[in-house]
Amino acid sequence: MKRKALYLVIFAVAAAGAGSGTWIASRKPNTPAAPQAAGPAMNVSAVSADLARMLDAYRKMIVLTLDEDKLSDAARARTHEVGQQLFHENQERIAKVDEALTKLLASGDPRRFDAVGGLLDYVESGEGLYDADRLAFRELMQSLLGQVAKDSSLPAIKLHKRVSEDLDALAEIERNYEKEIRAVFGRFESRSIALKREKWDSYTAYLKTLYQRERILKDYGVVLPYPAKPEPAEPGMPPQAQQPQKDEDEIFGKALPKKTIVLTFDDGPHRRYSEEIAAILKQYKAPAVFFSVGRNIGTLDAKGEAHLNAGAEVSRKLMADGYVLANHSLTHAQLSKQSGDGLKNEILGTDTLLRAVNPQRSALFRFPYGARNKEGMHMLADAHLKSVMWNIDSLDWADPVPSSIADRVLRSVDKEGRGIILFHDIHERTVKALPLVLEKLAAEGYQFAGWDGSTFKVSASTAAAPVPRAAATGYANSWAILVGVDAYKKWPRLQYAVRDAEGVGQVLVQKFGFAPERVITLKNEQATRAGILGAFHDLMERGKNAGGLQPNDRVFVFFAGHGATRKLSSGRDLGYIVPYDADPDNLATDAIPMTEIQNIAESLPAKHELFVMDACYSGLGLTRGGANASFLRENGRRLGRQMLTAGGTDQLVSDGGPNGHSVFTWTLLQGLGGKADLNGDGLITATELAAYVAPAVSSVSQQTPAFGSLPGSEGGDFVFELPEETEFLNTNTAQLSNDAIALNTKLDAKGPSPATGAPLTVVVKDLQGGTATITAPAAVPVSSRQQAQRANDHGLQLYKEKQYAQAETQFTEALKLRPNFALAANNLGFVFYKQDKFAEAARWFENAIKMDPSRAIAYMNLGDAYARAGQGDKAKNAYKTYLELAPGGSGAGYAKQQLEKL
Template identity: 80%
Template sequence: MKRKALYYVVFTVAAAGAAAGSWIVSLKSPSSAPAATVPASQAMDVSAISADMKTMLASYRKIIVLTQDEASLTSDERAQANRVGQQLFHENQERIDKVDAALAQLLTSNNPARFDALGTLIDYVESGEGLYDADRLAFRELMQSLLAQVAKDSSLPAIKLHKRISEDLDALAEIERNYEKEIRAVFGRFESRSIQLKREKWDSYVAYLKTLYKREAILKDYGVIAPYPARPEAPAPSGPSQAGTEDGEIFGKALPKKTVVLTFDDGPHRRYSEEIAAILKQYNAPAIFFSVGRNIGSLDAQGKAKLNGGADVMRRLKQSGYVLANHSFSHAQLSKQTGANLKAEILNTDALLKAVDPQRSQLFRFPYGARNKEGMQMLEDAHLRSVMWNIDSLDWADPVPSSIADRVLRTVDKEGRGIILFHDIHERTVKALPSILDRLVAEGYQFAGWDGESFKVSGANAPAPVQRSAATGYANSWAIVVGIDKYQKWPQLQYAVRDAEGVGQMLVQKFGFAPDRVITLKNEAATRNGILSAFHDRLAHGNLQPNDRIFVFFAGHGATRKLSSGRDLGYIVPVDADPNNLATDAIPMTEIQNIAESLPAKHALFVMDACYSGLGLTRGAANASFLRDNAKRLGRQMLTAGGSDQLVSDGGPNGHSVFTWTLLQGLGGKADLNGDSLITGTELAAYVAPAVSSVSQQTPAFGSLPGSEGGEFVFELPEESEFLNTSTAQLSNDAIALNTKLDAQASAPAAAVVVKDLQGGETKLVAPAAVPVSARQKAQRANDQGLLLYKEKQYAQAEAQFTEALKLRPDFALAANNLGFVFYKQEKFTEAARWFENAIRMDPSRAIAYMNLGDAYARAGQGDKAKGAYKTYLELAPKSPTAGYARQQMEKL
């Protein structure tokens, strides 16, 4: 896990008067030192920016008050609240742009006090009086923009500021994650960091906001007063069905059942629009992008279009097959516009869209859904059609991706069909979209696109093909990990507990399993009753859900007993089993099968580092046909270390068995045979089984248990973020030697691997076909592969991978540093220094790159430059574990 070295954690108990159930964690950064005294003549007045930031926060809070408790509102009240909330949101977007421009101007000035002025503003975000945890997410987009602007300045104060903002953004991400875990069902989940990390209950935060603002008062300020509820009217006489239309408008209610239309408003955005398009492409899902005209360009006095960079984004969206549509010129509330102003809002954007795409669609969406009769008539005269929505993601109000996804899926369940409103101007929408699409596909929904006349599902009436496994579709991840060395009546083992510990650490640290959902049983705890109760009691009490996954690992003795029918029956042996009472004391594979079928989880994978026979597996390999709809198929898979009468080899590196060492290497990334950053159960077996067989007398077996529907357990590899340096650990020589042998047997992506099933037969495993990924994803994957190769001291291959990463992503500071360190390890110090310099240019606040640069300069005989690099490192990380090393190096020069 990436560690934020400059934070010091101070735990304090909340005061008695604080909200019930809250507690506080302060994280303070030593970089927040008192500002240097600045002459009054050079002091900078940032009061206007500060005032705008406070107004931004007030609007953010009002949006929360408006949209909170949405389930208790009538449909009319909800529509009014959303309309005013969207207006508040768009006013805030303009305010953010204004503050953004002011900060950019401040940074480009030559006033030496500019960094102190910016520091004052960041102080407010981090520790402003009266700010709740949830408040700070209001400033996230502003902080992201400021980070990019500061990166353009290479001075030391700018580098320090860059580092501070980077750490604050990391903190904001953790705020989101922590509340996401804690109160998933509530509208927002927030927390804070250095930025002092506190954790108040969401109800307490909302209660505080309601003392500041009232929904009725906010609505009234924006010209809305909700009338008293009208008496129920008698049902109108039945007439021709108007489902889905109102005065020619399209709402989506007339779509076929289980059909949705994906729409994105307010772009184009220079980054998020194309990221969203790349996600949609993975699902073969069509979409409509309703764009604001001023984001595309302007019209001169003669009505000629002058396009800007946004138009280039639009062209690329069009080339990718997406529909371009009109969302007015300035996002004004058109229900209040008339005459020439109203006409310009509609037709100016239409002219710009025609300049981008002469075959632009005739679809139009009124901002906020607010329209009047005159506007509707103008649409008709211009041959445009109004498209509304019936499913609002509220991504404009809700800053937490999981909450957005939950809302959309709940509303889709209620409506059964419709047009979904998203916005392509938020990072949170990018994060929420995959889990939404995963679930919709799993539940059999179709995605409809606009064909010029109506919304239709292209091709056969079947769910859109998803080209990747739905790893992100898991709600929770569980594990039962068992390791037994100290048997009471069986021979003692040397490796099993260490194997179990290694697997447990891998699940938590690499794959994000929550520690409280990893049930670990070691030695005396791993009795028969203890193992069975872990399944029957602890999982049940943990509220196991249908969209969860379960990983089971057992390291210990296995045994095989021949039944009177001649069939073999395998057992796993608990710590208290008697060899003479195997049938009653051990756990037969038939019971494991029954447990697997009874678990309500989506996917389960059993990995047994024990040898036995007699488990009937129903199916073998995965294939591309059911990766397509993996999210809706149950999966029950098992991988075992060997067959009957085979001894488990315990001579692996670091005290592991050969099987578990190979398993850990596979989960570390080697089992991603098709390079899509996902490891399926089949890929894991296709890597582990032949590799273990090649270096031992074991023949691992793999297959699906009865009750499986062909679903695949999926691990999603996280992006590695380690900057290589002198502290980076590499594998021991014996580990490298074994890995070399294992990799010699690794399957090529398209190659079939034949492995044993547990009845002695053979099954063929084929890794899923690789899926298209973006250049950024390819670059990350190349970097991750480079890290694995570096740790195995395969420097030439690691150099090639880091080089590939930089070809795909020229601004990839992580890969630039890592390439430099590969040169450093090969004593190519001049080349190393160049790449460390490149990394610093790409990410000027990355302290470790300065340490590496100092080492490279020192070894290249450039003492003065080395001192400068070490000095900058100490300025950025004065209390880091390697600060003493840097000072020693400076003294030597």
Template identity: 70%
Template structure:
């Protein structure tokens, strides 16, 4: 059979793609939102065909949601409780997103199948051809179309023409095939089915597990959750970390979960109705078994409110009236099924009070119960319930009938969950045929096992207490009192070849020491070009450091960028020199500074640790290495450390021409100090770690072979930089690295880091450097480190890797507003504006005073085409930062919306 182009009204595609999550919307006479004027009858959908590309786009979105729901909930019992709850919450949101699309386009389906529509048979033929034979569909995808096909069958039955009769037969055969598909997945066996007719669905040989496995290749549960604003925190802190101290949650008597019910007691609840067909079928089943239940109604399915807030009941209200007359409790499930945790003010109250007004108009005996859509609530919503004298009812057993298309699977899940919990509130939905099919089997089994069913009697159930995790240990510190530095850079030599990058290298190091590592500017002695004479350099060491107030618990960092020289002594040993600006090449043995003098200076310093970094080439120092320690910080504080890292050997030239006007060595050094040198991820960069990062990285991109070692007199101490937590909230003003810098960093990082690396010592031999063991770190510190790595990766435009790091930060610390914003901005940078907006919304919930997050939120909504929300976000930004440099530009953005 040859497929034909799909030329149908948009409603058909939307209803199809919703699949097993189909939502039949009972249309009231008007569809006004709570408190808004009624707008009269909805406008009928046009009969004209829609653009094929537009139809395909809508279909892909809806089918993608259907598949994502399956991926989210596959093997969901193996997930930790928190992750399982979040997966279900997002799955419900995706499901209701499809419901919204279907509800808005429901009338178009009526127009399509009307006998007055001359193109109806061509459109329906194209649609059925797609369902029956499109190669992209799996059998399980076709289960999504059962309820739609049933509606189409009923509509076609009203037409007595010969084409309609043939079409009726074809749809009936398709429904028979879908029944066979359902039985196939119930049994989970592979078999070949017979020919069901030339025009009907031809069954494949697939197992449900195979279908799910294919979907998992398309989507991952973590990514689906993340795109919907959820990162599930670690159930158990990573090894080597200490959990955060959190206050024990307080018992909330305003909510009912069912955990306080007597043993073997069940409450049945049904959400999202009333439905014009399935609600009454469920009521009939409950009546047959003599079982009570609570129905939570969505207000728009009951009717609308006029401008004065008076109820105008629709057809669905009669279904709820019958439920109340038969003794069932009917409660409030909001007006539009919005996620109320994201609503505030009048809009939030309207969602609650609008439906309450409609329910009271049906009967004053309505149950004073409320269920938050998706279970998503906030303190303002709970307060609004209290003011309205409504009680929140949650659940502890989810049937997942909104996601699972197979009735027997729903039955098995509910029975297994009830058996495990022993009691509780079961969540069903009275808008699915599969729920109607599953319910009798559930009731038969539970009644046989002696369960009893409770109805609403005005009493409340208590929520079980939780246990708070153990408190966090006090974080460790490096223990330095003061930090000193001597920074020297010489380009403008009088008698040696001039250099281009040394002064800029020195300036970059100075800025990093002061701005990142909090060295006091007055303690960073800087000598550039003509200032860096032999006398001034020695005076900096002897006068400024040795006699300038350095104490035994201080640290000293020395950086030299300039010429280095090597002279072979009569003994055959090489001796290295650093070359001051006033040195003469003909007599550098007397007017340059020998490394033996630097060594003597190092030994005379009273500081605990000193680290010399020389962006010049040397050899000829007899260096030694001290051993590591498991109790690193404690033992390191007791040991004197004198270490040196040089750019290369005595016969090598330093490679200039790195990014941003730096030498390759200094650029790599700066990258290491920015965080890449933290090889064990504990937030500390030791001199050993820095050498282990810098030496192999520089060697991989140049002809230099950096050398590292400890000066004689060192007792094995290791100089330590403690990385500060980055505080930058990513925004359009965040600078990223140049193309040249990103290219070099990619080369530097191409070689994977190992637990140990082999580098040169300053005599030209080889030594193995073992990275120190990680210091015990709190989960909060680990989260900060992950955010910092993400920021670095973002600046290198490695968006996928940055996303992973910000995600890791949120797993470790779910309330980390900085990481939430930064994750959102990574989505924004990739033009995923809806996903970005969700994370910016999370950010402002975590930190309502963070102005930049509102600016980002406004930009995301503007790009997504939601002008109203963009304006609201921009308005809040301007209220928080009216004098910011970006405020005029934001006002211009608002004017253009």
């Protein structure tokens, strides 16, 4: 499993380490064959045995955590202790292998890439591997990617590309299990690793046929007793004697105030993940304690003096950012089995190293595995150190799926109500799970406590932490009903309504991750009154079944067709949407009144709903929706029922916009493309969408779009989260047509433009002909990396509108925020290329290649720039490199043609 790949690296390391010889390949059950590469003869049997033990350990960790909720607290604690021992034994092996792999790739031996190729062969197509097994390789592969990137030779570039594709495939595997476990969407593509898509339950059922928890525990010296029967209270025993343990000699977290959480991270510092975790914590203003293993920050000489290593610099940065450093022993040994000088060195040695990092280190200590003895506790007291345990275990050391980790933590927090959470800052999966946990806890009113030198408490500066952009929308599933009617039976024919519905559907699926099977599209004769109401009824019925519409879902409804208004005897106007089969003379019976839409909106069991009607009518009587500075935190709690319409009574929809869309739908699509992100935080709320669409449409047509909240809404706001653009600009990148650019220029001139984070207030029409003032929410704080991505995305949008100067400014801003942003460097180069500045373009394409040497399209662009600049030899080399990296790529034919010309 996880460790199969690691021992293949050992094979590869040995190949380059001794310089000559041949491999001896053998095959044993559950072990991979050694790759065929140059290298010395070696004891493959011994290595295969080690490999099998690593595979066993990984799988056993998963088995130990299965169905753990059925165990008693004591049994669960013993099980976790054994599981962590298994985990740390494998971590020891990983560190050695990683070091050996680094030496191999730095050796310069021309056979090193073939040796590493054997590793990749197994990860990609090893016999008997489950997808879940492959998840174990992810962090190893990321380390490998960084090491290969240091080499600029063509074989290294090709290897870098291969590893990148494998990492993409591993990410898809993870998303596949997240989709099953936490309903996270993912789309699988064909890559080097052929995904099998086994169910997680199938995988764990297979593991249960190989291992039993009792056997694993017994092998580690643990036999769980039968569950204890409750003992009757002794006569006269005071009630407080039966209360949970208080935090006195040790801190467990059970004595913290209600809804108070302490975040702790063990086993670091890690050269990459510790700082990433700190950056996430900073966005939430959440304090934390990092329990450091001494050997990760330095060594002690014979005199007991500290000699710090690179890990110490990571620790210094953590302290400089306000986080607490604490002691987690010198070597992560099981201290309950230690005594005397060995125990003393494990505790005081790391304290010496921490003092060398910063004399203000904390006096907190955590026993590895939570395993301690009386001697260890006495030694802590003599050294004036305080033991900190935990009452909420994330199990991130065993669980390979980030969303599963987050779900476990949140369920535990909900049960405990307070406490100390145990994470580890040595996993990428922890980095991914952490925002999911923090966002949910912040939304539910939990506060994060920090160590003030004597106790854990919440400071004023952290009591109201902002919610970051990551995982901000909080939806489980996304549903849509899209209706477009052109060919009416008895109403005037429309031209673009069907295309409008199709265009909106494409954006929902391709840009915002709506699953195609949850997007219902009704066109022309399908969109009868019965058909439309039946689609809503079907959605409501699904909500009664597993896998159907649930309270944490969102629903988007789009209608493009005729609308009508009928004046009632009371004098009030009532709006209708007109189905395909409606008779103009029987509007009351054949059309669908907006009152019925209101009832449907209130009946659907979803968190947020947005109805967008590209038709004109009034008489709905909407209530205003508002927003505030803590929008996202509050938004997760409140139901939202909102509607945006194309116009009012007796107004005709302008049906002749660009690309076969109405003006309203074209503007809507431009808004969803990013123009409606008025505060620049990467999120588009329904309120922002209305604030962009309504004045923009009014400025170029006779329509006055209206917006508001439907009855039953609690102030929630529908949210779209803009995906990060990944397009490398090149000669095949499509730009907008002249008529589309002309209309966008008018829309941008009259409508609101993206701001710098300040709330934007816009006056729009309500559906009764009056006016309403709506305010977009204040921007959610984002990291510099996210700001860079948003600048790049905005630049891409401007490029497609042929606004080159503005696009150049945005790509430049992206590179200021993120200097190693290869995507922005390429895109900046292409803006220069488009303006015939070929020398400047070539320099930026070269920069992009330095940042990401496996990006084939950058070599194509570089070849074009050199060719246009008259540097034929350099152009040839660039085209040839493109063909080496992407021999079957879409530009292969073009590159060959260019080589023939040169």
